[in-house]
Amino acid sequence: MATNAPITVTEGNDETVELTITGPGLDDVESLEFVLKDDACADDADGLTLSTANADEMVITAQTAEEITVEVYLPGTALTEPYPRVYRLDALGSGGDRRTALYGVVTVVNV
Helix, strand or coil: CCEECCEEEECCCCEEEEEEEECCCHHHEEEEEEEEECCCCCCHHHCEEEECCCCCCEEEEEECCCEEEEEEEECHHHCCCCCCEEEEEEEEEHHHCEEEEEEEEEEEECC
């Protein structure tokens, strides 16, 4: 079951966000994808997709059967306007299984 986990970042800054997924069966997760979109109705292709397949974008820092911690590197170029966005973090398992693990609003603060 997906968990709502809001994120707050600073406008225009390159941000590293640490996210933790909890639940059973996480030892089968092979990779993660983070999708940042303008709103929930926007197509994924119109957003920013990051993956643990590219260590410059995301890195799994710890993984057990019941918990995964990941660092997501959000480029400041994706955070140039102080309006809310949404994100989704999907866990991809063997056999191509995709499960949304986390989702929520991304608040971009103008300081």
